[in-house]
Every structure is written in structure tokens, then in C-alpha cells.
Amino acid sequence: MGSATILVIDDELHIRQFLRAAFEFEGFTVQEACDAEEGIRSATLKPPDLIILDLGLPDRDGSSIITRLRSWSNTPIIVLTVRSSEREKVRLLELGADDYVVKPFGIGELIARAHATLRPRLATTPANDHVVRVGPLEINLATRSGTIDGERLVLGPKEYLVLEILAQHAGKVVTRQQIMKQVWGGPHLDDTHYLRIIVRKLRKKIEVDPTRPRILLTELGIGYRLVR
């Protein structure tokens, strides 16, 4: 994993410089691109393992780059964004970005996200590959059941589905709409209180203090994240 290549697409020289230094210290190989065109070219010529994309590039807006990259590549993308644009974040995540980091950020945060994104999607155990482990949680995809700290969880079908979706993206944010679409389908996309109620029930079962969750976290205005 240490030899993974990271492509940084950012128009700010200073940001590229410190990102290069940081990732090289971590043992990554870093490629740089200063605009969208160069970024897309670079990603085509020498496909990286992870793309870090700053929004607000001079030549193209973030969503069109993601759409273009996603048309032929599955390389994970982490977006660098600002705090006040939740709707934009949701849109980018839905277009195929894997995660986001809010500027300004400490480098530790970005490196942690990069590691989470680079890990294989499901942390399955070699013996039985239908069991997903996320922290104290263990989810059995075959029997559609779960345990927490070894204790069996009694989950309703919708609760199980939500948990499974989050577990499959463990460590990464999943938007409300992505969950709503998979669990309830089209007509209920706007009825997000359904999801809130399910999450409340789930938290009562898996969290020590459901009002101060440590496992199933809310990303306000965006979605949920299951801590790895």
C-alpha cells in the first residue's frame, strides 16, 4: 500500500507542495496536475490509485471532472471543499466522489481519509468472506444478521439494510439519498425522516450512548458514516 500513487489536482501551487511533501513522507508516490485538463490527461496516461481533487479549478467545475473520470475509471476520488456548500458536496458524492475533506484541514485528517478510501471495500475475513467487520460490529451478509462485541443484534429488515449499506462503505460518508434510494426506492427520496427514525433505532442497539454516537456518525446536511 505504501507504494500507491496519488494524483493531486489543484490550481494552488502551495497546496500541491504541502500535499506532495505529506504523502511522500507517508511513502506514497505523488503526481501533480494544476488544472482539470492536465489532471484528466495524467489520470489517463498513468492511472493513479487515488485522486485528490480541489474544487474551483479555473478551467472546469468539479462535477464535470468527476463525471468525466467516472466514465472510464473507478479510481477513488477525495474532494477538497469548503464548509458552506453542503448541497455541492452531496452532488459530488452522488456523481461518484468517494469522500470529501473540508478546507482548511490538518494533514492528518486527509491522510486518514486517504487510507480509508484505499482500503478494499469490504474488510472480510479470509475464512468466511460473507462477514464484514467494522470496529466492534460484525455483519453477516449471508444470514443478514449482526453482532456487536460478540452479542447478537436483533435488527428489523430496514435497519439491517441501512447498516449493511454503511458497512459496505465503512469509514466513508454515504449520502442520505444513496441510502434512501437503496432502502426505500424512488417515491420516498424526500422523506428523509424515515431514515432518521431507522438510524435512531439502530443507534439504540449499537451505541453505548445513542445521543452521543461513536460508531454511526452523522455528517450534517450530507449523510452518515460508519466509523471503521
Add this chain to the structure above:
Amino acid sequence: MRQDSYQVRQVSVRRRFQDDALSVLKSLLLVGITTIALLIAEQFFSLRHLILVYLVPVVIAATNLGMVPAVIAVIASGAATVFFFYPPIYSFLIEDPQHVVELLLFGFVAIVTGLLATNLKRQADLARRRETEVRELYTFSRRLLAAHTTSDIYTAIREHLASITGYRTILFEIVARGGGGVTLYTEGPVPEQVKRAAELLVEGHKGSGKGSVVEDGEGRVWLVRAIPGKGGDFGVLAIDLGLQAGKISDTIRKRIESVLADATATLERLDLAHALNDARVRSETEALRDALIGSVSHQLRTPLVSILGAATVISRAPGNSGDPRLASLVNILRNEVDRLNNDVQDLLDAALISSKGIRLECEWVEPSDIVNAAVDRRQRLLSGHHVLLDVSDELPLIYVDPILFEQALGQIVDNAAKYSHPGSAITIAARCDCDSIVLSIKDEGIGLVGEERTRLWERFFRGGRHASNVSGSGLGLWIAKAFVTANGGEIEALSEGADCGTLVSIRLQAKEPATRDLAVVDDG
């Protein structure tokens, strides 16, 4: 055409006659019922001046059926009294001269009462109609004032005209074309014939307000008419009169014309041209403001990203990473970058509020999520305080814009941390109180004294006692209040006095999510 209108007149005369005959029958029925009731009553006790009871059917007929049926009710009542009750019974003769006087008096009183009742009814109807009209006009003008784009204005006008005429309408916007011509623009599908008629109307006679009647392919009849404004026509209105056999009747057309004449006069008075222009300027200013805010925030924040990023990289660099002195320096930098970043956010929020540009994106939110986000985002600022959270896990969901609401709560928490001693407690609680949800933030800090109590929420207000040693812009609480109010909540601050701490409460009306299909979630 002539034959047509003759037929139309024939039809309408016949219908009118039918209506009148029905009213007369109804009034006779009322008199009949009264007579039967009186005949039954007479079996049990004798009634003096029973003719007065007949005032009841007369007044009912006058208020509900009109004057002619009322007069007929008077005559019928007189006849019934003479026939059934005045001796000799079952004849139209009257023995007692007193009864003649009584009968004449009844006739006089009944007709006067009937007249008064009819008038009263008419006036009440008129008042009710006026009230509806005024209410509609009021809603309409409010929509005009709030309109942000020209299409908002056109939609408002179209809906207003549709509601007062009672028919489906299409409103064409006249858009000036380069080269002197005009094009017509409207949203949604329009029958080809109607569009052509509207174009002919605009090209033919400008400002004339004349109209034409066309039939579309499906047999629906449309009245097409120009709507005049102060500086020439500003639109063309097409009214769908529905499936009419042959030509539309003159009465319908006249009624619509008169309603439209009223409406267009109002539109002229409201100075639509001005409103349209305002809307255009407003949307341009808004775009400019958004661009400016975007660019300012980019310009101010980009250096912060490099500063914080580079500093944290240095502290993690091989050889440096274990050094506690470096870690503490990075911590200082981090706090300062956070502070600056929050100040930039405050400026942006302030710009947003001043331009009345708060756009809410409300959704159902778990109250504890808001509290947690506000606390987590300020972890470093709060690290010196004991933060106690007291949030019930049975609170109803709240319907707010989560980002703005979290920012509001965050500002209060910021203030609590800034104006209280390190090591003191800050308690953030969320509870239900009757039908509201109350979020409260309690500190053990400097409290409020004097004018601080009243001026706390003002923009740029900073309490004199600590302004010199605590940094701040004086925007935080003002922003908090604006965001809470925008979300339909109330905010207040209580303090017992200097150094007695402050309790800030945010109160929100509890609402219930629409419970349709709640079975969808009720599975475990």
C-alpha cells in the same frame, strides 16, 4: 352569427324562466308548510293574530329566493289565512272587519320586511365578494413584491387572473426581439391555434386590449386578449372556456371582459413594468453577490489552507513528529487558523443575512445530531471547559436547515466558551417543553449586566467589560439570532448578573413529520 346569438338568447330566456318558476314554487311550498303547521297547532290551542307567523316564510323567501317569490309568498299567505283561518272557514269571504285591517297590515309589514331582508342579503353577498377580492388582491400584490424573477411575476399574474375568472389561463410574456419585433414566451404546452391568435393580436393592434375567440383542435374555445400595461401591452392572456357548443355566449364573454377590465386596471396601478424591472435587477444583484461572496471566501481561505496544511506536515515530518514543542506550536496555529476561518464564515453569513439572502434547505433532523456537530466542530475551543451534554433520546425530530441551525448553536457555544473561565462547565441540553423543543446552553461565565441584556443580539454589539481582552467581531450572536429566527425559532438569554453565568435558550415549535406510509419504517 345573427342566428347564433338569437338561439343563445332563446336558450337563456328559457333557462331564466325555468329558474324563476322554480323559485316561485319553492316560496309557495314554504307557505304551504307553514299553513299545515298552523292547522296542526290549531288542534291543540287557539292562536290570535296567527297571520304574523306567515312572516317567517316571507322573510325566508326574500333572503334566499328574491323579491318576486317573496311578493308571491305574501299573497299566498294572505289567501291561506283568509281561506283556512278567518271565519267563514274554507271560503275567501271575511266576516270580521278587524280581520281586513289585520290582513292589510300584514301585507304592508311583510312587503317592507321582505324588501329589507333582500337588501340586507344583497349587501352581505357583496361584502363577502369584496372581501374575497381584496384578500386575493392582497395575496397577489405580496407575491408581486416578493417575486425574484420576471417569470415569478408572470406566474403570479396568471394565477391571479385564473382565480378571478374561474377558468384555466395561459399568459404569454411579450419579449422584445432584436430588430424591433417581439416574440411570445410562455411555459408549458400551448395549442397551436391559440399561439397563432396571440401572435396575430400582438402584431395587429398594440395596446388596444381587443380580443378574439378561437377554437383549438379539440373543440375547446379560447378567448385571447391582450393585457395592456403602462408602456404598451405587456402580455397576452388566453382563457380556456372549455368545450362550448358553438359560439360562446355573450353573457360569459361580457362577464370575463368586465372582470379582466378590472384586473388590468389593477395591474396598471401596480406598475408592473417597474416590478418587472426590479425583479431583473434583483436577480442580477443576487448573481453578483453570490459571485463576490464566492470569490472573497476563496481568496481569504486559500492561504489558510496552505498555512494549516504546511504546518501540520512539518510537525509530522520524520524527525519532528515526536517533538512536543512542535506539537504545541502547531496547536496554536491550528486554533488561530480555525478562528480566522470562523471569522471569514461570519463575514459571509453576515453578508447573506444583510442581503436577506438566507435560503433555507430544511429537512427532518435528529436534535442530538445538531448538538454533537456544534460541539465536535469546536472541540479545540472547548477543550479547556467541562462540556456536559444532556440530550434526551426520545425528542421529536425537528424540521430545520441543519447547517444554519448548527451554526447558530455553534455561535452560542463559542460565546459561552469565550466568556467563561477555563475549567468551568458548559451544559448543553435539549428537552421537550409542552409542544416545543428547547435547546439550552448554560455557562458559568461573566453573565450579563445592564445594556448587555437588551443589546446582546445587535449587530456589532460587544459588551464593554471584556471587549479588550476577548477577540470577536460582534457578529456571532446577531448571526445566531438571524439563523434561529429564519428557522422559525425563538432565542433568549437570561442571566442573574455579573459573573453569574448565562443561560441561552433556543425554542422551536415541535412539528410532526407527515405520517403517510409510516408503515414503511415500522419494521423493527
